[in-house]
Amino acid sequence: MLCVVYVSLLSYGVESNPGGIPMKRSRRDFLKTMTTCAVATSILPAGAPRAEDQPSSDFERMSLEHRAQEALTLMGEYGSCCTGVLGAWAPELGLEIEQVAGLGRGMAGGIGGLGQVCGAVSGAILAIGLKTSNAGNLHDMPAAFETMAAVREFVARFEERHSSIQCRDLMGHDISTQEKSAAAMQAGAFGDCPQFIESAVAILDEMIRTGRI
Numbered sequence: 001m002l003c004v005v006y007v008s009l010l011s012y013g014v015e016s017n018p019g020g021i022p023m024k025r026s027r028r029d030f031l032k033t034m035t036t037c038a039v040a041t042s043i044l045p046a047g048a049p050r051a052e053d054q055p056s057s058d059f060e061r062m063s064l065e066h067r068a069q070e071a072l073t074l075m076g077e078y079g080s081c082c083t084g085v086l087g088a089w090a091p092e093l094g095l096e097i098e099q100v101a102g103l104g105r106g107m108a109g110g111i112g113g114l115g116q117v118c119g120a121v122s123g124a125i126l127a128i129g130l131k132t133s134n135a136g137n138l139h140d141m142p143a144a145f146e147t148m149a150a151v152r153e154f155v156a157r158f159e160e161r162h163s164s165i166q167c168r169d170l171m172g173h174d175i176s177t178q179e180k181s182a183a184a185m186q187a188g189a190f191g192d193c194p195q196f197i198e199s200a201v202a203i204l205d206e207m208i209r210t211g212r213i
Helices: 004-010 025-032 056-060 064-078 081-087 097-105 119-131 141-162 167-171 178-186 189-209
Strands: none
Touching: 064 081, 064 097, 064 189, 081 097, 081 119, 081 189, 097 119, 119 141, 119 189, 141 189, 167 189, 178 189
16 A cells, blocks of 8 residues: 555645454544654654564564554554564564565555555565575475465455455555545545555464464
């Protein structure tokens, strides 16, 4: 999805409307009433809990609700749904948040603002690749096929929920130019972005917890 950094360039507000995963009411209300993205860090509530501030063992036991909140917070801070989803697993994947932000930046807006693969999906796929790879299997074709099978399962499950993984389809608007993106924002097309992040987090979390990744 086209998120905060790209949106802020256009100086339009975005009304978020998360759904799917139960979240604390204060957090949900905050996201729903967000009206400006000009300064990304301004959407972070004071003292908001961050997974990176927790011990590793606590992070590994993070609840689905907490992980979804972390993904939404990172999306808001760094301007990419990809960064949000991938960053929710950053400590477990051995990544620094700055690395995650760099990886996710170009994926914002459905890959460079083109409205193609949803950033939340891209972030989950990057996480699957890292989760299923190690120094001993990088040249192992059967392991590569297992990774691809996990990606296909994730995509199929995301499409079951939302019918597509394409940003333009999910939003119902062509956002491939700044003018078209501005029109989409005026129509409220970005309001569902948080629910796509929540779906990606929920599917990936379940696949990891059940040993499918």
